Amino acid sequence: MSLLEIHEPGETPLPHAGEGSLAVGIDLGTTNSVVAIARDGKPAALHDETGRALVPSVVAYPASGGVLVGDEARLLMPQEPRNVVASVKRLMGRGAADLHAVAGVLPYEVEPGSGETDMVKLRIGGRPRSPVEISAEILKALRARAESALEKPVERAVITVPAYFDDAARTATRDAARVAGLEVLRLVNEPTAAALAYGLDKGSEGLYAVYDLGGGTFDFSLLRLEKGVFQVLATGGDAALGGDDFDRAIAERMLAERHKDGLADRVDEAAVKTALALARHMKEQLSDRDRTSGRLEIAGVPSFHALGRGEFEAMIADHVKRTLDIARHVLTDAGVTAPDVKGVVLVGGSTRLPLVRAGVAGMIGKPPLTDIDPDEVVALGAALQAEALTGGGDTLLLDVTPLSLGLETMGGIVEKVVPRNTPIPVQLAQDFTTYQDGQTAMAIHVVQGEREMVADCRSLARFELLGIPPMTAGAARIRVTFAVDADGLLTVSAEERTTGTAQRIEVKPSYGLSHEDMADMLYDSLENAEADMTARLLTEARVEARRSLLALDAALAKDGSLLAAEERAALDAGRARLEGTMAGDSRDEINAAAEALEELSKPFAERRMDRGIRDALSGLSVKELESRVGE
Amino acid sequence: MDHFARLGLPAALDLEPATLDRAYFALQRQWHPDRFANRPAEERARSSTEAAALNDAYRTLKDPLSRAVYFAGLRGVELPGDGKTIDDPDLLMEAMEAREALHEAITVEAVDRLAAEARDDMKNSLAGLGGLFLRDDKPAIRKTLLRLRYLDKFAEEARARRTNLERVKA
Numbered sequence: 149m150s151l152l153e154i155h156e157p158g159e160t161p162l163p164h165a166g167e168g169s170l171a172v173g174i175d176l177g178t179t180n181s182v183v184a185i186a187r188d189g190k191p192a193a194l195h196d197e198t199g200r201a202l203v204p205s206v207v208a209y210p211a212s213g214g215v216l217v218g219d220e221a222r223l224l225m226p227q228e229p230r231n232v233v234a235s236v237k238r239l240m241g242r243g244a245a246d247l248h249a250v251a252g253v254l255p256y257e258v259e260p261g262s263g264e265t266d267m268v269k270l271r272i273g274g275r276p277r278s279p280v281e282i283s284a285e286i287l288k289a290l291r292a293r294a295e296s297a298l299e300k301p302v303e304r305a306v307i308t309v310p311a312y313f314d315d316a317a318r319t320a321t322r323d324a325a326r327v328a329g330l331e332v333l334r335l336v337n338e339p340t341a342a343a344l345a346y347g348l349d350k351g352s353e354g355l356y357a358v359y360d361l362g363g364g365t366f367d368f369s370l371l372r373l374e375k376g377v378f379q380v381l382a383t384g385g386d387a388a389l390g391g392d393d394f395d396r397a398i399a400e401r402m403l404a405e406r407h408k409d410g411l412a413d414r415v416d417e418a419a420v421k422t423a424l425a426l427a428r429h430m431k432e433q434l435s436d437r438d439r440t441s442g443r444l445e446i447a448g449v450p451s452f453h454a455l456g457r458g459e460f461e462a463m464i465a466d467h468v469k470r471t472l473d474i475a476r477h478v479l480t481d482a483g484v485t486a487p488d489v490k491g492v493v494l495v496g497g498s499t500r501l502p503l504v505r506a507g508v509a510g511m512i513g514k515p516p517l518t519d520i521d522p523d524e525v526v527a528l529g530a531a532l533q534a535e536a537l538t539g540g541g542d543t544l545l546l547d548v549t550p551l552s553l554g555l556e557t558m559g560g561i562v563e564k565v566v567p568r569n570t571p572i573p574v575q576l577a578q579d580f581t582t583y584q585d586g587q588t589a590m591a592i593h594v595v596q597g598e599r600e601m602v603a604d605c606r607s608l609a610r611f612e613l614l615g616i617p618p619m620t621a622g623a624a625r626i627r628v629t630f631a632v633d634a635d636g637l638l639t640v641s642a643e644e645r646t647t648g649t650a651q652r653i654e655v656k657p658s659y660g661l662s663h664e665d666m667a668d669m670l671y672d673s674l675e676n677a678e679a680d681m682t683a684r685l686l687t688e689a690r691v692e693a694r695r696s697l698l699a700l701d702a703a704l705a706k707d708g709s710l711l712a713a714e715e716r717a718a719l720d721a722g723r724a725r726l727e728g729t730m731a732g733d734s735r736d737e738i739n740a741a742a743e744a745l746e747e748l749s750k751p752f753a754e755r756r757m758d759r760g761i762r763d764a765l766s767g768l769s770v771k772e773l774e775s776r777v778g779e
Numbered sequence: 780m781d782h783f784a785r786l787g788l789p790a791a792l793d794l795e796p797a798t799l800d801r802a803y804f805a806l807q808r809q810w811h812p813d814r815f816a817n818r819p820a821e822e823r824a825r826s827s828t829e830a831a832a833l834n835d836a837y838r839t840l841k842d843p844l845s846r847a848v849y850f851a852g853l854r855g856v857e858l859p860g861d862g863k864t865i866d867d868p869d870l871l872m873e874a875m876e877a878r879e880a881l882h883e884a885i886t887v888e889a890v891d892r893l894a895a896e897a898r899d900d901m902k903n904s905l906a907g908l909g910g911l912f913l914r915d916d917k918p919a920i921r922k923t924l925l926r927l928r929y930l931d932k933f934a935e936e937a938r939a940r941r942t943n944l945e946r947v948k949a
Contacts, residue, residue, distance in 0.1 A: 333816055377804050480938070537816040544808055570838060573812060575831040633827060634812040 171304040171333060171538045172294050173341070173530025176286060176321065178237040178390060179363030179497065181205050182527035183290040185298065186535040191345065191528040194297040201524055203293070205363075207285045208232040209273025217289035225425065229418040231273040235392055236286075238364045239268050239279040240324075241316030280324045287328035304331045306534040308526050310365040311337035312385030312550050314596050315608055315638050322635070333537045335635040338362075339369035340380055340547055341529030342495045345520055347373050347543075355381075355488050357479075359508050359516070360495035360526075361471060364390040368475040370482050370489070379546045382482040382569045384474050389467060391431070391498035397463045398427035402444050402453045404685055411449055419446045434460050435500045461503045462691040468507050475511060481569060492516045497523050546571055553608075553630055553638060556593035558583070560602045565630045568598065572636060577629040579645070586618040590626055594640050613642045689738040693730050696742055697723065700749060703756060710755045722748045781853060782836035792850050792909055794840060803837045843905055844927050854912065856920050858928075867925060874929050881937060887944050894937035901930045 173191070175182045180202040184193045193201035200219075208221035209231045216224060225232045269276040287307075294302045307330075309321050318335055325332045336344075339358035346352070352373050360367040367385035371378055402423055403415060426442045433440040434457045441454040479485065492508055494516045499505065508516050520528065536543055548571055554564040555578070565578045582590065590613045597605030616624055625645040632638050700723065708716070722745040729737040783790040786802045808814070810829040815822055840846045848858060859866075877893070884890045904927050911920045 334813065374800075374804070377807075379804075533813075537813055544804070544811060545813060546807060546811070571834040573827050573831045574834050575828070576835065631831070634830075 170300050170302050171534040172302055173527050173534045174290055174305050174307045175527035178235050181286055182524055183294045184527040184531035186531040191531040193524045194294050205286055206234045207282050215285050217285055229421045233272045235364055236279045236282045241320035242268055280320050283324035284327035304333050306334050306336055306530045307332055308336050308338045308341045308530045311339050311367040311369055311383040312387045318636055336533050338526045339367045342493055342525045343371050344532050345525045345529035346493050354490040357489050357492040361498040362390050362496040364392050366471050368478050370478055376543045380548045382478045383550050384478040393467055394431055394464050395424050395427040399423035406451045472507050472511050486512050494518050495522050495525055551596050553596050556602045572632045573634050575631040577627050580626045581622045582624045583621055585621050588616045589614050592642055616644050617647050686735045689735045690730050693738050693742045707756050782839050785836045806833050844931055851920055856917050870926055890937050890941045894934055897930050897934045
């Protein structure tokens with residue numbers, strides 16, 4: 149190596165590799181974060197003194213001063229809700245235009261963005277803070293944990309991002325690491341990292357899918373594994389769909405139940421946060437039992453709420469269906485059918501839900517792989533990649549762009565320059581021309597997304613190519629080049645080819661809406677929350693009613709002989725009444741008819757149970773009976 | 780350097796996917812930016828440029844139609860840019876009729892049938908290209924490639940229509 153190295157502007161000289169400073173892998177999650185390290189190809193998550201690997205992605209700025217991260221921050225939630233922030237990842241790189249996707253999920257006061265970027269800011273702990281600086285606090289805490297566990301300075305990291313994160317969110321993640329004093333060796337897509345953790349363990353070859361349902365984001369990726377090469381063939385997802393949505397559904401339902409019972413709550417930030425915390429607990433319980441209940445206390449007034457797994461699954465069925473639709477699209481994009489896939493890896497805490505597991509198994513036609521803890525697998529893969537990048541290694545990750553990149557052309561139509569699922573790094577160019585005689589400037593508008601119209605895509609940057617020599621329309625040759633690096637970050641440059649007028653820009657997020665618009669959107673969503681809730685409850689009532697009708701029909705088909713003719717007629721009449729109310733819009737009428745039908749069918753149910761018990765008990769010894777009772 | 784040369788492959792219309800993958804993986808092992816994470820900035824820049832060029836070559840040669848168009852370009856057959864109007868009246872008529880048939884297909888099965896026909900048609904036309912290149916029949920090559928490009932677009936439209944029909948059904 150030469151004695152003098154010349155570095156590009158803005159580039160810091162690399163620390164001397166291997167001299168004390170270690171490189172870790174970080175999964176910076178919506179709900180939880182994990183830091184891990186790999187040595188000799190063996191990754192391990194780093195635990196705290198109590199043995200926990202997960203750090204809740206919660207940051208608190210207590211009134212008493214200082215910053216808390218993780219469990220300590222979460223504990224402060226009930227006392228100082230205004231000083232605690234969770235799920236900040238949902239806001240990374242997001243502007244006003246995206247707020248509809250997160251409004252209601254994050255009951256925080258929103259502040260105008262600063263001049264430089266118009267990213268949303270939150271008023272937390274009495275002052276506006278950007279998602280970048282809040283995320284940086286989580287990264288600092290992870291870094292501190294790693295340094296105390298490893299007893300060495302940690303300055304470099306591989307950080308994972310959802311595959312479906314757009315350019316703005318990736319840039320924001322990189323910035324957060326910089327604030328936390330970490331050099332980002334590489335941003336790696338979460339599903340790809342998970343595949344890495346699995347692949348090395350098993351030496352698998354063939355097509356594998358990764359279904360990653362986290363707290364706030366969903367990704368589905370299809371990879372080909374071959375002799376140490378991890379080639380991503382296609383990826384897709386939704387950057388605003390995750391387990392948080394399930395919590396919200398339960399919380400809204402509980403708040404509506406209180407409302408129905410005449411409790412005139414003021415639904416403020418603290419109430420929503422309390423309800424969300426309880427909702428999350430109830431959701432987790434429903435992964436291994438059929439019913440759960442909880443006590444919600446708002447402003448000193450308690451209420452009790454019961455929830456069955458069936459009801460919960462009906463509430464989230466649409467979300468789960470959406471993830472499976474996206475997964476099917478990814479397979480189609482890659483020209484692959486489900487039987488071609490050798491295995492599907494589950495990532496993210498939300499994949500513990502039985503409904504999700506069953507859905508994925510049903511779609512791929514095989515039981516999903518779950519050997520590695522779904523909460524840790526991404527960080528373990530990131531750690532492996534960090535080791536590969538610093539110490540060398542034989543694996544190779546070939547990833548793709550998740551979203552198409554293009555330019556606005558005449559009439560607001562998008563001309564795609566880099567189609568989605570293009571392997572990165574990539575550099576692609578397209579030529580454009582002038583449309584007026586003597587035109588000396590050309591506006592260039594860079595967008596990201598799959599839709600045909602600019603208005604439906606995300607605007608990434610606008611710039612103007614100036615100094616085009618005057619020529620007749622159509623004579624100029626303007627070449628616009630898109631370069632996406634291995635982190636998935638975009639740089640766009642433009643050049644007039646006949647004279648070499650060049651302009652180069654680095655794409656930074658830009659958002660078109662004013663702060664007023666942003667605030668309005670947030671208030672609108674709160675305003676509409678009640679109407680939305682009413683609609684949701686009506687749907688749920690219908691779903692429940694349909695479920696009990698199906699159950700009744702099944703019972704009648706099996707044990708209808710237990711009923712006398714007049715009993716059967718009464719049941720049929722009750723059944724018809726319920727069906728009648730289901731066609732209407734009154735949730736109360738549906739529920740009343742359902743209750744009446746249940747009352748009517750009680751004797752029938754009891755007789756069926758008697759018969760069932762007799763059948764089950766016949767032929768069993770007393771000893772066997774006792775052991776059954778004990779189960 | 781053309782895309783074939785960059786991957787160390789002979790310029791040919793036919794290319795085994797496994798051969799292409801092998802060449803591509805071997806060169807990416809050498810040039811991918813992950814291999815240069817600890818190197819000076821100028822070496823990293825070089826790696827990024829090389830890896831991007833390899834990706835461009837791989838992407839172009841992987842799909843049989845885009846490979847055929849690229850190969851034709853090397854042989855001096857230039858096609859109008861993608862998305863430009865069709866200048867062949869026979870093809871124009873065929874495209875209009877096919878589009879009408881697609882529009883009238885109101886079941887998933889009917890759309891699948893049309894898509895399968897288009898796929899078979901593509902396969903046969905691609906197979907016929909080799910002979911045209913041997914004879915160096917440039918007008919026929921151009922005509923066939925334009926038709927293939929239209930068939931490819933038609934298959935895509937059929938996919939979109941299928942998705943719509945399924946959504947309506949659900």
